[in-house]
Amino acid sequence: MVGIIVVFPNKDNATNIRNLLVRVGLNVTGVCTTGAQAMNYADSVDEGIIVCGYKLKDMMYSELREYLPDRFEMLLIASQGKWEEGLASGVMGLTMPIKAYDLMNTLQMMLQNMDRRRRKRKKTIKSRTPEQEALIRKAKELLMARNNMTEEEAHRYLQKNSMDSGTNIVETAEMVLSIMNE
Template structure:
């Protein structure tokens, strides 16, 4: 699950930013006034964007960024002199006063970037090593030999067992090999 968390020391400012984002079709998961509250909100999400000010009630934005999981990005809204002192990875800055158009476009851009990274991670997870491919092939060959299955049937059987047991295909192939090799 992903979402946007708005964090400003002034609750009214945070609510105004949240309202702008919600009106723009964005899903805001939390409104916070402290860094601790923000970190607590992040624990309920897999990834997301934190829209915040330069200084929260209990910490600066740099401290908050250090504590944030790498799956989260930060949109800092502050005067340029507050955030121009150095580029921090995962922090995008918007200068005050903000324009609604700039806020919406920046959040949209950050959201698209997160979706692309998520797709890339999923694609990397799908690619199997040659050793894993060999393991699956051996399990299919064993099923084909012992149970008189075609390759397609053996593959579907492995997939079904994988889904039923809640394990990935490689682990299922390992289980089949260990059970049938006895």
């Protein structure tokens, strides 16, 4: 789940930004005034975006960025003078005074990038070791011999049982082999 966490030292500023985000349909996980609170909220979601100011009550934005996992991005809202040293990696910035339109567009862009990366991670094919391939082949051969199935039917059987039981196909093949070899 993607969460947006709003962190500003002034609670009213944080609440106003949260209200703006909620009005346009974005899900805000939490509103807080310290980096420690933001890290607690970050632990409750898989990935997310931190919308924050330059200086929080207990730390600077760069310290918070260091403590956050890589699956989080940060949107820094600060005056142009604060950016002269440059931004830390994984941080985007908007200058003060902020325009609602710019905030929404930037957050939408960040959410789309996170979604694209998530889909790319899911697409990477998890390769099996030769031992795992041999185990699956052995289970299919056993199903073909004992149940008079074709290789395609045996594979489909393993896949279906794998999905039904919530295990991966290698574990299902192990179960078939242990049950049928008794």
